[in-house]
Amino acid sequence: MAQEETDNFLTPLRTSKETFATGVTSFDDNINISQRSKDVTTEGNNLAAQAASEKKLSDPTNSNKLQTFIIRTIWTFVMIGAFFFILGAGHFWCILLVVFCQITTFKECISITVENSQLINLPLTRTLNWYFLFTTIYYLDGLSIWQFTIKYMIKLPLIGNHLNWFTVNHGFICYCLYVLGFILFVKSLKMGHLKYQFKSLCITHMVLLLCVFQAHLIIQNILNGLFWFLLPCGLVIVNDIFAYLCGITMGKTKLISISPKKTLEGFLGAWVFTVLASFILVKLLSSSGYMICPIIDDLKINVFSNLTCELNPVFIPQEFRLPPLKIFEKLNITPTLIVKPIYIHAMLLATFASLFAPFGGFFASGLKRAVKAKDFGDSIPGHGGVTDRVDCQFMMGSFTYLYYETFISEKSITVNTILTSILLNLNEKQIFSLIVELNKILYDNNILSLETYNKLLNIYESLL
Template sequence: MARTRIISGLVGLVLLIGVLYMGSVVLGIVVSIIAAIGLYEFYNSISNTKGIHPIKIVGYLSIVPLFVLGLQSTGWYNIDLGIMTGISVCLIIFVSMASIVFGHKKYNIVDACATVFGIAYIPFLMSFLIMLRNMDNGNILIWLIFIGAWGTDTLAYTFGRLFGKRKIIPEISPKKTLAGALGGILGCTLLMVIYGIVVNNYFNLDITYFTLILLGLLCGVISQIGDWAASAIKRYVNVKDFGNIMPGHGGVLDRFDSILFVAPVIYYVLALFIK
């Protein structure tokens, strides 16, 4: 299992580097596909175990704005993010509520709420990957998301194995320890500072130490909350993994749970502190 996990992880890393190198259009397409798979995993999990019937067509249509964001870098059009977000939210609410009216024999308000939550949790949060890539120097800055998510996860696991004794929330995630959590936060902060020094020196960026430390602390915390939140959902629906698309890693949501939370944090901190 460990060998399968390592091989699968290396293949995924190579694909990730290729996708990010090829630009926003390819990233938009890939993120849209990943979001669709993530929605399928989420809707499938809650419908199979809790008898909830998400309005899946509404969920899958919510992925269209991701394509729009990805193609925006081509210069074919320019859409205000606020307007596009507002229109998307209104349409999602209107169509979901219309579904429980005209399809009242199949759907109810719980189904509509589950549908909208899935959209907010997966496509909406994933959209920040594309928006960050569309920023100036986005091809460099986007790596902060993966450092913040996977760096925290790796260092939390390492510190937990070496020093972990006191459990944090064993009812949700029995292997997570206080030492692991603190190690993940401190490790993430260190990785952010190191990456910032490298890109400042070699790519003429100007990310301040304050910004890097703030990113490290925030991502070190929020990344682990994202991981625990996914674990809480899996506990509720009584599944070990959301899927098995990545051998040794589970499904899309199992691998991207932290990234979903880290991406908007990185985007807004950089938008506020980098001019």
């Protein structure tokens, strides 16, 4: 009995001891498992790091960074050299450069914003995109083409006789062409593809307005003088360079969310340097007649043509009165400043190039992010597409044209402009009648004798 009681008393103690031993063993096992797990994790991390390092070394993107930099640098100098060569070749080649950028930009914008897989089933959609492009170019630049080619086209037997009809009815012809494209678009609509087709039409018109139309105004800048083409281009390039330099040295405040690398400090710092650069650009460009003279009727002008013209007043030094100050009154002097007005205009253009034109680039960045594209294309090795290089130039060019027409253009009438207008708008009979009326005015003012006037009159009557 005593032995039984003793066993009953010791049984819980044995159980507790066994439980404790089991717990210790389990704890040791957990420690060992945890340690082994930690060792495995550490070994795994080391292997992953080694693999990542090996991948980094073998990554073609990383290993080709030097090659990409070399290609980008080479093509930068190629573009600079080609640009200056075209600039010296003449206004006609500069216009072709703008037309090339115009068409390429349209192609790149359409390409990244539409689904190419849809075009397999909708072949007419791509055709209509290009149809609307060339119809718009003809509407915007058609009259300028006739203006500069009429002296040569009028000699052709078939075209010369109908040239007047094309010029007089230019607007109506373009409207009919557009309506034809509109009808073809409606006829091409297919169920199941309507959303895509209307999306393509809207994008096409957006690009026509924002790129093609503004490129047309840049062409007008070239005709007004290469100065008004090169100065805005130079200001945008300088602003882009100094925005980058000021951003990496002083940039802390993010400017706009769609372009995280753009900073407020870089944005404002570039403004200061662009204004300063405008004085240098004006000094260099305004000293050449080839740069500042407009083109009237001859596109064969080049850098060796010795182009001269009557200077626009903005390129002539003028005297400006400074605000009256007491110090000037005490010295009994009239404060004046002699300066070319073009410097003041250049400051305003530089301000637009710094504070407003960059938003053309921000718009392009937003469009690329919307379609998840890095670049608009790969037309220029190492630089992306043409659109990536000229996105700010379109807005700057259109502003320059409107600024020139509003504040600088003299709207002068010359013999060449009158002659071109006559050839574009009058037929042969009307031209003879005009000559007779001019001779009558000369006779009434005693410039022509009665005998000469009668002889000329008889000649014109015989021709009629």
